[in-house]
Amino acid sequence: MNINVKYFGMIAEAAGKTEEVLELEGNPSLGELKDRQVKKYAIKDPQSVQLAVNQNLNTQVELQDGDEVAFLPPFAGG
Amino acid sequence: MNINVKYFGMIAEAAGKTEEVLELEGNPSLGELKDRQVKKYAIKDPQSVQLAVNQNLNTQVELQDGDEVAFLPPFAGG
Amino acid sequence: MEKKKPKKIFVQGAIPPEKIAGAIANHQSKTNIGAHSIFLGQIRADEIEGRTVSAIEYTAYEEMAENIYHEIRETAFSKFNITCAHVYHSLGKVKTGELCLFVFTSSAHRKMAIEACNYFVEEIKTKLPIFGKEIFEDETHQWKVNK
Amino acid sequence: MEKKKPKKIFVQGAIPPEKIAGAIANHQSKTNIGAHSIFLGQIRADEIEGRTVSAIEYTAYEEMAENIYHEIRETAFSKFNITCAHVYHSLGKVKTGELCLFVFTSSAHRKMAIEACNYFVEEIKTKLPIFGKEIFEDETHQWKVNK
Numbered sequence: 424m425n426i427n428v429k430y431f432g433m434i435a436e437a438a439g440k441t442e443e444v445l446e447l448e449g450n451p452s453l454g455e456l457k458d459r460q461v462k463k464y465a466i467k468d469p470q471s472v473q474l475a476v477n478q479n480l481n482t483q484v485e486l487q488d489g490d491e492v493a494f495l496p497p498f499a500g501g
Numbered sequence: 502m503n504i505n506v507k508y509f510g511m512i513a514e515a516a517g518k519t520e521e522v523l524e525l526e527g528n529p530s531l532g533e534l535k536d537r538q539v540k541k542y543a544i545k546d547p548q549s550v551q552l553a554v555n556q557n558l559n560t561q562v563e564l565q566d567g568d569e570v571a572f573l574p575p576f577a578g579g
Numbered sequence: 580m581e582k583k584k585p586k587k588i589f590v591q592g593a594i595p596p597e598k599i600a601g602a603i604a605n606h607q608s609k610t611n612i613g614a615h616s617i618f619l620g621q622i623r624a625d626e627i628e629g630r631t632v633s634a635i636e637y638t639a640y641e642e643m644a645e646n647i648y649h650e651i652r653e654t655a656f657s658k659f660n661i662t663c664a665h666v667y668h669s670l671g672k673v674k675t676g677e678l679c680l681f682v683f684t685s686s687a688h689r690k691m692a693i694e695a696c697n698y699f700v701e702e703i704k705t706k707l708p709i710f711g712k713e714i715f716e717d718e719t720h721q722w723k724v725n726k
Numbered sequence: 727m728e729k730k731k732p733k734k735i736f737v738q739g740a741i742p743p744e745k746i747a748g749a750i751a752n753h754q755s756k757t758n759i760g761a762h763s764i765f766l767g768q769i770r771a772d773e774i775e776g777r778t779v780s781a782i783e784y785t786a787y788e789e790m791a792e793n794i795y796h797e798i799r800e801t802a803f804s805k806f807n808i809t810c811a812h813v814y815h816s817l818g819k820v821k822t823g824e825l826c827l828f829v830f831t832s833s834a835h836r837k838m839a840i841e842a843c844n845y846f847v848e849e850i851k852t853k854l855p856i857f858g859k860e861i862f863e864d865e866t867h868q869w870k871v872n873k
Binding site for chain 4: 600601603608613615616624676677689692693700
């Protein structure tokens with residue numbers, strides 16, 4: 424399945440990009456996707472990284488083809 | 502003794518003036534001064550009226566010649 | 580005995596929005612500030628027994644108000660870690676929709692700025708000898724009392 | 727499913743003081759308002775290990791931020807008796823001393839305006855996916871984290 428991945432802040436900096444489309448095999452879980460990208464881009468402090476699926480922080484979802492998954496570092500608004 | 506009396510808000514309206522000098526005989530207390538002026542000018546709701554002696558709301562003072570006594574209706578700033 | 584000169588807080592008539600913009604702009608060179616908290620009092624067109632308020636005319640025991648404000652200010656600076664505080668209150672007639680009170684506090688962090696602003700507002704409303712005559716559209720009036 | 731169009735909250739660059747004056751002036755025709763509460767976030771020239779912050783560059787997951795802001799706004803209007811609420815947050819570079827956040831709430835009475843303003847500020851700081859790159863005077867940078 425194809426997942427549209429978005430990166431923000433220090434994660435975009437680590438990845439060297441703000442988005443990409445990943446073709447994933449074998450229905451990986453959201454946790455597996457996170458681990459994979461954390462390793463690939465050497466993302467620091469991974470426990471501070473939240474994932475949003477289709478703009479929703481609830482991570483108890485199964486990935487579906489076409490989902491938008493955002494890698495969000497700690498919020499710093501204001 | 503001479504007391505400089507100031508009136509504000511609805512009290513000035515009732516008195517028809519914002520200040521006057523009272524020549525008082527026999528060392529009246531602050532309470533007696535208040536009662537006297539409340540009657541004289543038919544000041545309404547006298548328990549809501551605070552007196553300040555020389556800009557001080559502490560009413561446990563004895564009146565002295567030359568004191569400034571202000572008759573203050575409820576505060577309404579803001 | 581207090582020897583410092585009290586800060587002036589009274590202004591004649593309504594406080595214009597541009598005064599607020601000016602006060603904010605004046606603080607942009609203070610780069611230790613991270614948060615500003617502002618409170619504005621605006622005259623409401625309250626309807627009371629069929630009459631509608633068109634303005635409030637403020638008077639004050641000015642010298643006493645300024646002395647008490649000075650104490651409030653000293654207390655605020657000792658209680659809250661703020662970099663600055665500015666307070667303006669109208670005297671004279673302020674029409675409905677216009678501003679009669681402007682409280683402006685600044686701090687490195689939001690919590691102190693917000694708490695100090697609230698402190699000033701409550702103290703000003705309860706402790707300053709300021710009096711308001713609510714003038715109705717039919718030219719009658721009544722005297723305002725803070726709740 | 728939410729059908730209403732989310733309010734825009736993002737503006738490019740710093741929020742000028744004149745925008746605040748304009749927002750205030752726009753509310754002078756609303757004569758049911760008695761109190762405005764305003765919070766402003768300003769960029770601090772923090773010194774971190776010998777380097778001084780000269781600007782913060784903000785980015786955001788804009789669509790998500792606007793949807794979450796819409797929920798915050800709906801909750802605020804249900805919790806607090808306010809007449810209006812306006813929130814603006816900067817994107818892009820905001821220099822030290824400039825404003826990056828403007829929260830503006832209005833109500834008939836002070837308590838509701840102040841509480842609603844605080845609610846917005848806390849929710850915005852903790853729930854909106856906004857990211858800040860602290861740029862130092864020597865062109866190095868670090869990523870800001872809200873405490």
